[in-house]
Amino acid sequence: xxxxxxxxxxxxxxxxxxxxxxxxxxxxxxxxxxxxxxxxxxxxxxxxxxxxxxxxxxxxxxxxxxxxxxxxxxxxxxxxxxxxxxxxxxxxxxxxxxxxxxxxxxxxxxxxxxxxxxxxxxxxxxxxxxxxxxxxxxxxxxxxxxxxxxxxxxxxx
Amino acid sequence: xxxxxxxxxxxxxxxxxxxxxxxxxxxxxxxxxxxxxxxxxxxxxxxxxxxxxxxxxxxxxxxxxxxxxxxxxxxxxxxxxxxxxxxxxxxxxxxxxxxxxxxxxxxxxxxxxxxxxxxxxxxxxxxxxxxxx
Numbered sequence: 001x002x003x004x005x006x007x008x009x010x011x012x013x014x015x016x017x018x019x020x021x022x023x024x025x026x027x028x029x030x031x032x033x034x035x036x037x038x039x040x041x042x043x044x045x046x047x048x049x050x051x052x053x054x055x056x057x058x059x060x061x062x063x064x065x066x067x068x069x070x071x072x073x074x075x076x077x078x079x080x081x082x083x084x085x086x087x088x089x090x091x092x093x094x095x096x097x098x099x100x101x102x103x104x105x106x107x108x109x110x111x112x113x114x115x116x117x118x119x120x121x122x123x124x125x126x127x128x129x130x131x132x133x134x135x136x137x138x139x140x141x142x143x144x145x146x147x148x149x150x151x152x153x154x155x156x157x
Numbered sequence: 158x159x160x161x162x163x164x165x166x167x168x169x170x171x172x173x174x175x176x177x178x179x180x181x182x183x184x185x186x187x188x189x190x191x192x193x194x195x196x197x198x199x200x201x202x203x204x205x206x207x208x209x210x211x212x213x214x215x216x217x218x219x220x221x222x223x224x225x226x227x228x229x230x231x232x233x234x235x236x237x238x239x240x241x242x243x244x245x246x247x248x249x250x251x252x253x254x255x256x257x258x259x260x261x262x263x264x265x266x267x268x269x270x271x272x273x274x275x276x277x278x279x280x281x282x283x284x285x286x287x288x289x290x
């Protein structure tokens with residue numbers, strides 16, 4: 001099955017069924033929304049059912065957070081990168097961790113050999129976090145940790 | 158009679174991106190080779206052991222995490238220690254051009270970075286693996 005199924009009558013497309021199973025007509029008119037209830041079916045921006053966004057002003061009021069996935073080598077190197085990105089106008093952080101950290105292994109674990117500080121920063125203790133976030137204004141810079149399964153352990157540090 | 162090429166496809170390190178290793182394994186099998194795949198998260202010792210026990214002609218590593226230099230170096234050293242230093246070693250994955258001379262110097266014979274065609278890998282193995290055992 002492709003993205004959508006096209007039901008044809010000769011060359012003419014009669015109906016399109018999306019991958020989700022929803023049937024879509026080729027053309028709509030006011031007749032199709034004869035039973036339309038503004039409050040229930042559309043609503044104001046920032047109001048139920050949030051068809052027009054979860055905030056009243058959405059991106060006209062404030063742009064989305066810009067947080068490029070970053071982090072490499074040691075927490076100190078990562079801290080330098082964070083400061084560079086914030087200096088370039090980035091409004092949030094998305095922290096990349098190395099694979100041993102993502103799997104819950106210490107940097108000196110035999111399985112971690114070669115992978116330490118690759119594809120992200122190495123974190124073994126709270127001190128690494130303190131160094132990575134040193135002098136970062138956390139009151140206005142939000143952080144996302146791309147860490148999957150061991151996120152709770154990271155937070156418990 | 159020419160012997161069928163036996164190759165171990167190995168996935169060293171902690172990276173979990175094994176699609177490349179699997180499609181290459183399948184392509185080599187379809188080309189008539191005997192292919193053994195180690196699965197994920199193998200240490201160098203595990204790979205050398207598998208190569209020894211499976212009596213392969215070639216060890217093919219799939220590395221996408223940037224760890225190719227330390228891993229290849231250790232693998233060649235361990236293979237020498239175990240007396241299978243004469244077997245061919247090839248590597249594929251995310252391998253920057255600047256690392257190719259270093260890998261060659263270590264004794265890695267075939268290097269197949271992103272975008273390498275199956276034909277290129279298959280032809281390289283057929284031409285370079287000794288088959289008159």
